[in-house]
Ligand SMILES: [Zn+2]
């Protein structure tokens with residue numbers, strides 16, 4: 001499924017088989033998760049994707065040929081971080097997520113909305129057993145970037161998760177297992193998402209803009225809605241942190257300094273490091289994280305993206321070739 005220009009639907013196309021470069025594995029795609037970032041690329045919210053482009057950066061693949069790291073037939077995961085330079089000051093400081101020259105899967109590199117994909121083996125992950133392919137796929141972005149966001153919430157005991165989609169449904173399970181109280185904020189009146197959050201252990205659910213009755217220690221904002229940032233700042237107490245987990249957000253409205261005063265912090269989370277992935281993929285089966293997925297045949301990628309846009313998915317959408 002090919003993106004030819006921003007703003008137009010993906011097109012079903014027969015492409016030449018990708019040729020693995022040195023260091024790359026050729027993978028048969030068994031499942032690929034759909035992420036809000038895919039929607040942002042499709043909509044042109046993110047500048048300058050490679051075009052034409054195969055989207056998709058939560059690839060569960062079976063190794064067809066390997067450059068040496070994997071056995072043929074092995075199951076591996078390919079995340080958003082597809083390549084880093086290893087030389088810039090960020091890479092050298094263990095912050096490869098901020099690499100100046102990073103390349104991203106399904107953005108700078110063709111991704112997994114396809115039958116075959118290639119990936120630099122150094123950025124692939126071994127996947128935990130016990131997850132069927134379609135349930136493993138959302139771990140690779142919703143899960144591990146969600147987990148990075150949770151880490152930036154520090155030891156917050158009362159944790160808000162605003163926007164209860166693919167990422168929040170995973171983070172909620174981890175947070176509850178860690179003994180935190182989860183406050184799940186959704187769009188006003190989204191009873192279905194709120195019931196889903198309660199089923200995963202959220203203590204409070206309600207309208208994210210209005211916020212819960214209790215003061216929070218931290219909020220992770222997953223929804224791409226800038227107005228949630230001043231709202232979340234008003235919901236955290238002194239020293240609280242608001243973590244913006246998405247790659248794109250509508251403009252944040254201006255707000256009185258009083259909302260930031262008291263050492264409140266607003267921060268974003270960008271991408272992932274390989275260490276995040278290894279840590280999260282080791283943790284997930286111990287929680288155990290269960291992913292709720294809705295599968296779509298590959299050729300229905302546009303339908304899956306539309307459902308994500310409409311907010312009418314429960315959990316995560318996953319494409320299966
Ligand atoms: Zn993603």
Ligand SMILES: [Zn+2]
Nearest residue numbers: 085088091099
């Ligand atoms: Zn670098």
